[in-house]
Amino acid sequence: MELTGAQALIKSLEAQGVEVIFGIPGGAILPVYDPLIDSPLRHILVRHEQGAGHMAEGYAHVSGRPGVAMVTSGPAATNIVTALADAYMDSIPMVCITGQVALGSIGTDAFQEADTTGITMSVTKHNWLVTSAQDIPRIIKEAFHVATTGRPGPVLVDIPKDVSNQLMQWYWPDEVDMPGYKPTVKGHPKMIKQAAKLILEAKKPVIYAGGGIIRAGASDQLKTLAELISSPVATTLMGRGCFPDEHELAMGMPGMHGTYTAVTAIQKADLLIALGVRFDDRVTGKISSFAPNAKVIHVDIDPAELGKVRHPEVPIVGDVGYVLTELIKEIKNLEKKQDQSDKSAWLKQIKDWQIRFPLTYDKEQTKVIKPQFVVETLSANTPEDTIVVSGVGQHQMFATQYWKFNRPNQWVNSGGLGTMGFAIPAAIGAKVANPSAMVWAIDGDGCFQMTAQELVTASSEKIPIKVAILNNAYLGMVRQWQEMFYEERYSEVYLSPDLPDYVKWAEAMGCVGFRVESPDEVAIVIEKANAINDRPVVIDFRTDSSEKVYPMVPSGASNDDIVVDPSQGQGGM
């Protein structure tokens, strides 16, 4: 069968099982948009390419399947770079297709030419510049393979316009042939044995579980392990939901704005079982004083993560789900000969910290709305399987701290890159992936202004997401740092509560808009929003501008110097 490159591309995406593309057309990708008309593939027309990228990410976060974005050359390709970098940091599988100027024009500074593969080299797992239409099915197959296997990540396929118009003979490859790419899935049995031995000996273990558990679908194994060895569990920002917050072994999040208990337990642990995590600086604080007494077992599918930041006593390269299954078997085996150490004192200590230093804020407040209260009320008044998406800033920390996460793929956020503007488009992608679940974006007023126009996309495509703006009239997180570390010298952080008018703006974009100015209205308006299913809803919650996120480990400080809510006294350890 003879096809054009463009037809072959669409047919390849279909063969790959793609159901939706987030994109926006333009000159160099025009040939591909023509056969799209005749394809069953759903296309969602975005208002900005960054939105397409974050939508693809949100879709991947929730479904575990790669999100697909398609944009034209030059400015469109550069517009999507932020989303690629975001997906790269957070190991989100994503395939981005970009148009490129004709092969013969490459290198001539042609209209809308940008060196897309060059620009995106450092923010993709791999990228391809297609030079012949005959290669398209093979490259698409390879692209999806690379994006979804090993450590997942974004990939990009750049297709010159004339290649899209070239004729090719259709085929669909059975397998990929990539001699330089063979991810290790099974952990080394000897290492797994060693890990089991350390685990049985540990008196004060902590499981430090991250996004890798979610990507690997290993939540069940994680729960089995934690219960088997009675180990408390800290879940990172990317791993929230991989272990139920309501479980008695759950300690919440570690790191800069983690719970006192998670942060302190790691500092005092004698064994750190690190699963699908990368010892990010926001978790470790000052690395030289991080978990100083702990031996480390580190399981990750990416060998380069083992020893990158912290030397592990037992490094295990492999899929964390597979490794955990083997590890659990090994522990059970070993237990026949050797008892586990007694952990009752450790668990009592953990309980004690939890009672003394819970997450807290001023709950007596009746005049101003505390942002934490909005999150708590939302969490309590939405279905169990609600998907929560956030932007970046204080509201993100309040969302991750105060929402009770009990399942994986329920929390969608920009962890590694910290991309303001992530929430709205990512929520749209999440809702497309799981239309039956309620999707709430918890956004900041600053973040909302970066990508709000995608609500037009949501309205026109009938994607009824819900948005809670925690409108504190400030770039709150930056304000907090200026208050705490720059002697309250506020520099360029004030935004105004009512410029723009978020309700009018929401309405102009085809959404329902609400404004909430007092605490007693919070639950009522959330109920109203929950009842709306035919279009997006935006609630402008006017929250306390002066609220700060606690606990906090100041940047660069040791986790031992954790600062707790002022009502809880000095903190520290």
Place this chain on the structure above:
Amino acid sequence: MKQYKHHTLSVLVENKAGVLSRIAGLFARRGFNIYSLAVAPTDDQKFSQITIVVDVQSAPLEQITKQLFKLINVVKISELDPATSCEYELILAKINAPGNNRASIIELVQLFGGKIVDIGISQLTVMLADSPTKVDDFEALLEPYGIIEVQRTGRVALAKQETSSAKLRSISGKVS
């Protein structure tokens, strides 16, 4: 010249457009230092061989090889130990050689087993292909005469035959 701690990596890569830029980009982005780099085709035209001499003061060798291995087009990395590998480098140098110095430069080149490859009125271009340390010595001894221009290739290396299998540390195909 300042002494760095150098390691030689022999990297087999797929012969695809942009491979070199991926490698160079990776080194730049992760703050690794390349001391020298040489690229050449192999007998199989699908692959090229890159010899990279890395400065392991900038990052541990393990991190460098692991990150390199994450590049999809990198197929195999071998660390070559100088004791058990043949390492060669070529130097071309244009030397100030007026009549009175000419004879002693020619003598030096002959002693090293190098070659005079170009002769001018008051300059000589000399060449030597030898181990990197010999090339260093050669360059240092030429220095006093006045080096006008110098070009070195960076080293290429292969494991030695008899003892190669035992000492050649091969880090093969495991990456995501």
